[in-house]
Amino acid sequence: MFAFIRTALVLLYFVLVAILGIFVCIFRPFNPDNSRICGRLFSWGAIKLLGITLLIEGEEQLDAFEPGIVVANHQSNFDLFVHGAVIPAYTATIGKKSLKYLPFFGQVYWLAGNILIDRSNSKKSIDMMSQITDAIKNHGTSIWVFVEGTRNRGKGLLPFKKGAFHMAVQTQSPIYPICASTYAGRLQLGKWHSGVVLIKVLAPISTAGVGDENVPTLVDETQNMMADEIHQLDRRVAAMTA
Numbered sequence: 001m002f003a004f005i006r007t008a009l010v011l012l013y014f015v016l017v018a019i020l021g022i023f024v025c026i027f028r029p030f031n032p033d034n035s036r037i038c039g040r041l042f043s044w045g046a047i048k049l050l051g052i053t054l055l056i057e058g059e060e061q062l063d064a065f066e067p068g069i070v071v072a073n074h075q076s077n078f079d080l081f082v083h084g085a086v087i088p089a090y091t092a093t094i095g096k097k098s099l100k101y102l103p104f105f106g107q108v109y110w111l112a113g114n115i116l117i118d119r120s121n122s123k124k125s126i127d128m129m130s131q132i133t134d135a136i137k138n139h140g141t142s143i144w145v146f147v148e149g150t151r152n153r154g155k156g157l158l159p160f161k162k163g164a165f166h167m168a169v170q171t172q173s174p175i176y177p178i179c180a181s182t183y184a185g186r187l188q189l190g191k192w193h194s195g196v197v198l199i200k201v202l203a204p205i206s207t208a209g210v211g212d213e214n215v216p217t218l219v220d221e222t223q224n225m226m227a228d229e230i231h232q233l234d235r236r237v238a239a240m241t242a
Helices: 002-027 034-050 079-086 097-101 105-111 122-139 163-171 212-241
Strands: 052-057 069-072 091-096 115-117 142-146 175-180 195-201
Touching: 002 034, 002 105, 034 052, 034 079, 034 091, 052 079, 069 163, 079 175, 079 195, 091 097, 097 105, 097 115, 122 142, 122 163, 142 163, 163 175, 163 212, 175 212, 195 212
Parallel strands: 052 195, 069 142, 069 175, 091 115, 091 142
Antiparallel strands: 175 195
């Protein structure tokens, strides 16, 4: 029963923040910093309502943040609340075009300046990639990508998509890996303290001098590094909660 009440409160909070976010974004539509503001709002209350202890490491990496590609692991719909706490300034995310039609959230997501891609239309996707490249190189906007492409549901990293890495190489922009410990399927929402989640912002990966022919190696190295880091974070969470 407690888990049901908690989930209902989080859903209510989600709708209220989405409505608030719509009003905020109406006065500054498509501002590249809207995603950070909305992400913080979604995260702030939801984490408390969910009973999660959220610990963040490596935030200093964001202090000297330059435009680049942020790659993060994707576990569940709660990622909005977990990763929302560390979205860097002037960062847009990439999502499916269908998100635009979700009540409340879709509208704030669009107005926040995030990038909606029609994956069924290759020409439009290519045109959008061109716009993304321009945003990074000429407008100082970073791009956040859940690099697995879909939720892994806490069962380990799925193979990384190469699109984010091609963007980084083509713009010669750094890659910023952000890892969250495994929480999907492990939170105990029926308890007052449902669990601990560790987030770590890793050191940026330079793509200076890297060409498209090196992308497969870059993908493998990044995935292995993030998998190792998530494993370490999981071990630390286990020790904290033992």
